[in-house]
Amino acid sequence: MEFFRIKKDIPFMKHALIFNAISFITFALAVFFLLTRGLHLSVEFTGGTVMEVAYSQPAELAKVRETVSGLGYTDVQVQSFGTPRDVLIRLPVQKGVTSAQQSEQVLQALKANDADVTLRRTEFVGPQVGEELVHGGLMALAFVVLGIVIYLAFRFEWKFGVAAIIANLHDVVIILGFFAFFQWEFSLSVLAAVLAVLGYSVNESVVIFDRIREAFRKYRKMTTSEVIDHAITSTMSRTIITHASTEAMVLSMLFFGGPSLHYFAMALTIGILFGIYSSVFVAAAIAMWLGVKREDLVSAPRKEGGDPNDPNAGAAV
């Protein structure tokens, strides 16, 4: 079986402007939703209490909401979680009341209405922890961005490092845009997924950059855009098969992982789909516009120190 039977290089770079326009529009939309709607941050970041309770019958959310509001909470969110019998209740931080009292109070009130409600889980986070998490998250992001730029600058050239990181950071913004648009809960595990996507989809750009370098050496007469077209075309098969495999794994998590893994898997799903697009089409185009030249790569000292006339030195799919 061989899915990809491409005879000629596909002229991707001719349409670079269109690819970038598409991605810019998506990016702009994501930023727009992030600014207007904002992220629906989980209690881990905002501080507060989350309770998951289970009923033996499908729960009446309105009634639960009423009961909890009756206790004097103003900003209460009640939603079903996974199954209609499981209910998730979020309570804001209240001054002077400990989380223990909060969850006790609510559970008692719910029990008064329906005796067979059971507490599945509670989660309380103080506001000071939330601030630290935001700080830690931003530090991690900065570390990843810097680390990858430096690594790629060292292995290839700074233009590639910058191009790859721009392309993949815009993936991150797009994932966040989805979370803002659908108001999905942004939790710590989603943050982990986002950073994992960043590391994962950069390697797609690495594969293509590797090919670009190889093609610059091999085909002396090709222009930069032809070289990039050739590199993208020849890695196409691998790109799609790898990502489809990873996506299969992630979808399996989305379908079988249950509500606890739902948004984590969702962030990965979106991240991998956009990751392919941006690291293939956007990263290469940005590198082209930043002005990568044959001299940048070919004259660079080879890390493998092999025969300089070997057209394939240091390159691989």
Added chain:
Amino acid sequence: MNRYPVWKWAILVIVLLVGALYSLPNFFGETPAVQVSAVKSGVKIDDAVAQRVEQALAAASLTAERVAVEGTSVRARFDTLENQLKAKDVIQKALVPDANDPSFVVALNQISRTPAWLSAIHARPMFLGLDLRGGVHFMLQVDMQAALTKKAEAYSGDIRTALREKNVRHSGISRDGQTIDIKVADEATQNTVRNIIADQFADLQVVSQPDGDGLRLRASIKPEAARKVQEQAVKQNIVTLHNRINELGVTEPVIQQQGLDRIVVQLAGVQDTAQAKDILGRTATLEVRMVDESTEARAAEQGRGPVPFGSERYPERSGQSVIVKKQVILTGENLTDAQPGFDSQTQEPTVNLTLDAKGSRIFRDITRENIGKRMAIVLFEKGKGEVVTAPVIRSEIGGGRVQISGRMTTAEANNTALLLRAGSLAAPMEIIEEYTIGPSLGADNIERGIHSVVWGLAAIAAFMCVYYQLFGVISSIALAVNVMLLVAILSMLQATLTLPGIAAMALAIGVAIDSNVLINERVREELRAGVAPQAAIHTGYDRAWATILDSNVTTLIAGLALLAFGSGPVRGFAVVHCIGILTSMFSAVFFSRGLVNLWYGRQKKLKSVSIGQVWKPESDATAVAKSQ
């Protein structure tokens, strides 16, 4: 050309064997058990206790799979959860007749079924996180400022006493936040005060400030001493928490310091958070009172007659009761320290108490007036009092250093000191993070996590086998080996597996397959270019390696960032993610190459390779190296 030297085979075989051995314990599962351990250090856990457990079970006609002393506890294993619960009640009744004075903790536990020979080589199953087995997690923040303020308060009293003893006249000592202000009239006095503080209070630093018409000295705790105070406060709180949690009957509680001023408490299997929080946040108070030694009280002590008016009856730890006057002489606030020690003359074990200035003054007066009488130190917890010790006053005690001695073993002295210290937390704590996970949710999480890994793995393996044929089969085996090695390493490290950890395992499989696709595509490409099969395999692996390294390094950078800056669930994810990347390089490259070499390496005239169809653009027809 596609052969491994012997040493490579040796490494491969050893790694696979070790991996298989250490991942094995995770498949034995757990057996429900009841664990009996001692509350007090005086109580010994030995075969006699095990026999009592067996007798109790026999009386209730329950059969345990095994009852044995293991380490510092007796464990009885059962076949079903139902029997385990029944047995817990039975054993509880037999060993702890009085719930108010327990000498044993009887707790439910899950013990791994790992056979002894595996345990002997330290092959143990992964530790399951709270989100997988249910339990509560608390993060407590110790209020360091309060600890320092408390210390400064104690110092200000001590300085006052010291100055009085030396007959130094001052015009007022007050505490301002964490500094102590001492007002003096003239230079000479200022110098004397300075010297006294330098002599007696090595932990304080003094600066002088002009203050209106007089002079003012500001004493503050030196930074290094402050650090010591903080360290001690956290340690003291951890000790106190340990004692309190012991009562909950939790097996293997986790109580750890995190950062400078935080304590993490994890109690697996505890569902009643309200009770747990109640116990963690409980404030115990200590009171020193006089023992009522009137004849009526003596009679009441022996159970003959009522307790006289103005007195109360409290039990002693030995079980006897003591009649104590209601009037409180001192409270735990005046007690700054309690340590076990030895009498310098008799070499008897003692408990040494240190009182603050106010406490010492009162104590001196009381002891002067009551030589030969008994005083009682009563610890109140949950509104219930208990006499920790009731020594006889031998002489007047001044200076705030009190020694309690007589009829004590070293262990008892340790215990008493601990109890006195545990009377109060060194500094107040606040719960800043809390998770409770029900046991059913934990079980669901495990099941879902495993399902997603298994189905994802199956889907990828099926596709690989169809698309790449024999090379696909090899890739799939490599993936399975990757999972095995990952589990083995996590078990060796005794890492805690959480749900994000399982997710990372799934993701690691998704990323690991990338390496195999790279290799297989590259081999096909070589074949497409008309290279001979053996050479194609060789160059395919070689060329793909550089790219695999690059792509894994970028992924690893993200993983390390998460490990460094993440906390809680993110760290659980990051650990598995990073290890997964490393094992994938071994399994996808080194191991899969080994299998390929084993299959093809010895065939000198290899005509074709089973890697699926290789399409050549020149001739549209299938001029291909197809499977044999």
